[in-house]
Amino acid sequence: MSSPFRKIKGGVGAPKGFLTSAVSAGIKNPEATRLDMALIYSQHPCVAAATFTTNRVKAAPVRVSQAHMRDRDVQAILANSGNANACTGVKGVQDARYCAKTIAKGLGLRQGQVAVCSTGVIGLPMPMVRVEPKLPELVEKLARKQGTEVSQAIMTSDTTNKEIALSMDIDGHKVRIGACAKGAGMICPSMATMLCFITTDANIGKENLNKSVQEAVENSFNRITIDGDMSTNDTVVVLANGQSGMPRIKRNSKACRLFREALNVVMLEMAKSLVRDGERVTKFVTVEVKGARTYNDAKKVAEAVANSSLVKSSWNGNDPNWGRIIHAVGYSRASIREELIDIHIGGKPACLGGLESDTSMEDLRKVVSEDQFTITIDLHLGSAEYCVYSSDLSPEYIDFNRSEYAYWKQARKDGLTQQ
């Protein structure tokens, strides 16, 4: 069966009726020329859905955007990298609101129709002196075919920009969906330091879009883990403007299933690309759990294994250490029976019934020496399954995360901090 989706170019700029722009404001470093602010705008009214970090410490733009999402349908997204505007108090919220208001005025929208998203260092005020002059410029530069620049402007420690766009045929109409994302550090289930923006010209109602987005996030971004940390800024925003000309998608229709599948494909592709580009990651590891008594048990086991520093260190060393895997299974708090547990590494049995198999260590080493492999854990207690996308943990990750001191030095130069 051939896929119903065709990959197309243009990322979030690909769907009909969306304009984008990106500029360089030097938020983190005034001398830098890389893009660090972006705007996504639908020329027509939109239906919007979003999910936000579950961290109880929320960045100012998350609070502001959450309120805007409740208020009315968002039609534009302003994003920046270099500063998370988190732990910045009342001033942070004022800054985020000011940005939304200024963009809204430029676009002829209400303030509540602009979502604001930030990613970068926590605890430093936004350098508004450099941000403010760029807001009108972002509005002026809005144009078609600039979607890729948005994916570049939201990068932080990402080494590559991440975007995708698909087109599909629904009821004889060409429908497009585009996405960009950024990740790198602090990637963990239940959302991460992660921004993902999705645009589509599909015609879908608010409730249906909400449900579709929640399901797709659960199957993608909530299943990835790099370092077990969860950020203050994670946000997924989806805008649907109906400009494909298709009739409204009905619940449970063939069109609905096709649209949801497209949304799943797009989010899963973005989520996997975040893991692959995790900070100093060398391996992409799928941890599959099956035979669990309950869905929650399967999830607990998969997450315990995928988050274990010892397991992740062993992958970094090409060590097919199933002993460390089974010990993580043991402390996961799921129902297990040690003597029933099978562990396969790249399809080869490493542990059968809780004991070592007779697969040679060399064969298992060959698998974990590759840059992508799957660990399958069968608990043989039921039929529930779960899967997590994980990575190794490298000495270089720690080294990379040892200090953000340089940011503070710049912030002091900017007069933004006394510390």
Add this chain to the structure above:
Amino acid sequence: MSSPFRKIKGGVGAPKGFLTSAVSAGIKNPEATRLDMALIYSQHPCVAAATFTTNRVKAAPVRVSQAHMRDRDVQAILANSGNANACTGVKGVQDARYCAKTIAKGLGLRQGQVAVCSTGVIGLPMPMVRVEPKLPELVEKLARKQGTEVSQAIMTSDTTNKEIALSMDIDGHKVRIGACAKGAGMICPSMATMLCFITTDANIGKENLNKSVQEAVENSFNRITIDGDMSTNDTVVVLANGQSGMPRIKRNSKACRLFREALNVVMLEMAKSLVRDGERVTKFVTVEVKGARTYNDAKKVAEAVANSSLVKSSWNGNDPNWGRIIHAVGYSRASIREELIDIHIGGKPACLGGLESDTSMEDLRKVVSEDQFTITIDLHLGSAEYCVYSSDLSPEYIDFNRSEYAYWKQARKDGLTQQ
């Protein structure tokens, strides 16, 4: 007020009526001459109490010792390093039972009076060919004043042996308590790859000893974390033989309080020494949480901060990164209000009311550059407190844990594995 306790020499051999021995069996490496098996024996009947790993994958010796503790009062402890005898199935349990039985025969005890404890690599059978001939030797070599050798024989990746002994005066009788412990990797709340043996000549009933041990473990070993992993073999065993000549300790008496305090001091000292000697650890960090609504909330916050890879990496880099600390507070699932959170680093305010303080970054850097400091997090929501003893996470830790492949090669030479 002067301490009621005097430090004395001799570790687990210090209390009256305890004999110890240690030998070199070459468990991990037949050519090595380091001590790797030890025996602790009370010449008189004992009251015993123990706590074991909560990992659902339990090593064979843990299962065997748990059964023996239920059976009757243990009077001897056999311990080895180099092999954990975990995930070794029926054969592992047979091996552990065989060892207990052989030692019991040599000492004129029943099998159920000997506890067995193992630490080392998971998933490989015990090299009984080297272990078996050493069992009679351990019994023959039993003597006074050899306690320190026990602490050496249980070391794995520990860089120093860990022991302590105190004497105190209870009701005019000199009472002694001695301990040894090993730790290094996989240290996490709710027990760790950790063995701790405690001997005392205090006279205490079984129920009272059990309660005292549980309380002391809760305040010490369950509050330490190095890498968030929890092992299959953790065990604390306490033997009390009453040979000090003191009358039986009554519940809620002054003698009871003094004994419990001594047990707390000894366990806390051992627990802290495990963190200090954690794999490639360079800093000892106390994470104090106060002002929480509930004890559980305080615990969640302390553990989230103390286990965050990003927070621990920043300590390694001498970076007083309170932004990462507050983000861990946020995802801890405790009740918090961001705008009330104060964070002090070494007593200096770093974050007040959720915002940066005016303490200079240099002052804060000075604190986290030291090899020991305290992070205090005040949630200002109640009066519950908790504290965890943690460490930094170094690139060298990952490097150190990348591969245990060498063990497998030796095991194959020994004919113990086909892998």
